[in-house]
Amino acid sequence: MHPLLSQLISRPPVLTDGAWGTLLQSLGLPPGECPDAWNIAHPALVADAARQYVDAGSDIILTNTFRSNRIALAPYGLARRAGELNRLGVEISRRAAGTRAKVFASIGPSGKMLMAGDVTQQELEGAFSEQADAIAAAGADGIVIETMADLEEATIALKAAKATGLPVVVSMVFDSGKERDRTMMGATPEQVAEELEGLGADVIGANCGAGIEGYIPVCTRLRGATRLPVWIKPNAGLPTVVEGSITYTMTPDHFARLAPALRDAGATFIGGCCGTTPDFVRALRRTLS
Amino acid sequence: MEDLKKLYDAILVGNFKAAREVTEKALAENVDPQMMVQQYMIPAMDEVGRRYEANEYFVPELLIAARAMKASLELIRPLLIARGAEPAGRVAIGTVKGDLHDIGKNLVAAMLEGAGFEVIDLGVDVTPEKFITAVNERNANLVAMSALLTTTMSSMKTIVEAFRTAGARSKVKIMIGGAPVTQKYADEIGADGYSSNANGAVALARRLTAA
Numbered sequence: 001m002h003p004l005l006s007q008l009i010s011r012p013p014v015l016t017d018g019a020w021g022t023l024l025q026s027l028g029l030p031p032g033e034c035p036d037a038w039n040i041a042h043p044a045l046v047a048d049a050a051r052q053y054v055d056a057g058s059d060i061i062l063t064n065t066f067r068s069n070r071i072a073l074a075p076y077g078l079a080r081r082a083g084e085l086n087r088l089g090v091e092i093s094r095r096a097a098g099t100r101a102k103v104f105a106s107i108g109p110s111g112k113m114l115m116a117g118d119v120t121q122q123e124l125e126g127a128f129s130e131q132a133d134a135i136a137a138a139g140a141d142g143i144v145i146e147t148m149a150d151l152e153e154a155t156i157a158l159k160a161a162k163a164t165g166l167p168v169v170v171s172m173v174f175d176s177g178k179e180r181d182r183t184m185m186g187a188t189p190e191q192v193a194e195e196l197e198g199l200g201a202d203v204i205g206a207n208c209g210a211g212i213e214g215y216i217p218v219c220t221r222l223r224g225a226t227r228l229p230v231w232i233k234p235n236a237g238l239p240t241v242v243e244g245s246i247t248y249t250m251t252p253d254h255f256a257r258l259a260p261a262l263r264d265a266g267a268t269f270i271g272g273c274c275g276t277t278p279d280f281v282r283a284l285r286r287t288l289s
Numbered sequence: 290m291e292d293l294k295k296l297y298d299a300i301l302v303g304n305f306k307a308a309r310e311v312t313e314k315a316l317a318e319n320v321d322p323q324m325m326v327q328q329y330m331i332p333a334m335d336e337v338g339r340r341y342e343a344n345e346y347f348v349p350e351l352l353i354a355a356r357a358m359k360a361s362l363e364l365i366r367p368l369l370i371a372r373g374a375e376p377a378g379r380v381a382i383g384t385v386k387g388d389l390h391d392i393g394k395n396l397v398a399a400m401l402e403g404a405g406f407e408v409i410d411l412g413v414d415v416t417p418e419k420f421i422t423a424v425n426e427r428n429a430n431l432v433a434m435s436a437l438l439t440t441t442m443s444s445m446k447t448i449v450e451a452f453r454t455a456g457a458r459s460k461v462k463i464m465i466g467g468a469p470v471t472q473k474y475a476d477e478i479g480a481d482g483y484s485s486n487a488n489g490a491v492a493l494a495r496r497l498t499a500a
Contacts, residue, residue, distance in 0.1 A: 025440060031387055031438070031440035031441055031443070032386070032387025032388060111389070111391070111392065112392070115349055115352060116352055116395065118392075175468075176348070182344075185347055185348050186347025186348065238469065239469045245443075246439045246440075246442050246469070
């Protein structure tokens with residue numbers, strides 16, 4: 001195991017962070033604007049988001065680089081700034097973390113579907129390699145490939161990330177099928193675990209999806225199918241409409257009450273995805289300590 | 290005479306080359322294209338849908354089946370049009386203003402095309418005006434909107450309202466979908482229907498256009 005991971009998991013569970021997009025929106029990011037562009041336009045506000053997670057007690061914070069691969073950036077006219085956005089994203093989180101937290105840089109999906117022919121394998125390899133190399137050069141402690149719906153795309157990103165020598169987490173979304181225990185492309189937790197462990201992932205997991213309850217059985221199944229540590233970052237349930245505005249109604253305390261079950265199901269790294277905030281991390285800290 | 294069971298099977302397993310070949314041979318033998326669609330192709334897509342609901346098929350199988358269906362329909366449609374046959378419906382589909390995600394929208398478009406709908410794909414970041422123009426100028430009778438983000442979902446409400454303001458609401462049925470979208474949200478904004486997946490979207494589109 002990578003020495004940094006051995007050190008981190010010596011005192012489980014390891015707390016990760018919550019959502020960035022919704023937090024940046026609360027700091028003024030307009031709907032529909034690319035959050036990663038703020039690494040250039042409003043670095044102080046991105047730093048504020050990062051610092052809020054460190055202050056809340058995250059052992060690991062991520063970076064505002066989820067969309068910073070050239071394919072996902074292209075619709076925003078930012079494809080040529082991928083390297084710069086990744087470097088700035090890592091630097092911002094790095095400064096906020098100081099010695100209090102580790103920085104695992106986020107790599108999200110391309111937003112294009114490989115099997116539909118919307119993007120080629122070579123294009124994905126090029127985009128993820130560019131991003132992973134920029135992240136490593138900027139001094140991240142690790143890489144998190146997250147919110148992946150397609151195992152094939154995840155494995156392309158994994159190979160690019162492994163080439164940097166950094167520890168790599170790969171986290172898929174399980175939200176399909178009757179039991180909501182499959183990826184969009186139909187892969188089971190067992191298939192995901194076998195494939196990713198075989199290709200050298202250091203940590204595997206699940207994020208986003210329909211909420212924390214559904215990820216408890218998914219976590220159990222990942223745990224049973226791998227020797228690797230498991231990483232879980234669920235949504236705060238599904239959003240609902242309250243008085244005309246769209247919001248996640250699950251409270252930090254409700255979320256945190258379910259966290260011990262997640263830990264008992266074998267999750268070593270625990271945090272939140274869409275709809276979770278620094279208050280969720282604080283609640284997790286209280287409940288799990 | 291060409292064995293049309295092969296056409297059914299080709300669509301079911303997503304073999305677009307076989308689907309095209311069988312279709313070509315059948316048409317060369319003057320087989321009735323309407324009969325091929327009604328008795329073999331649509332039932333094949335219905336079986337694809339059943340398998341999806343039963344967790345035997347997932348998105349990859351849906352996609353290749355829709356592609357096989359499309360390969361066959363491309364040969365058949367000109368003949369149907371020449372006879373004056375109308376498509377199952379005309380759908381203007383797009384990801385709403387502010388949102389650039391197109392995977393879900395493309396999947397629904399492929400499935401609707403496979404089900405015999407004429408699909409007008411407006412792309413991503415689609416304004417209310419573009420949807421309304423598609424309805425007024427291209428006679429779409431169904432609007433399908435997609436959003437992946439909670440922050441862009443509210444564009445759906447704006448678009449439904451824009452149809453009302455433009456006096457065009459009664460001309461169309463409006464259906465919505467996307468990760469954060471729910472039936473409750475569809476009711477709240479006055480859309481006519483919601484589906485959580487591409488297969489359900491086809492059944493919904495049929496129901497809305499049959500009314």
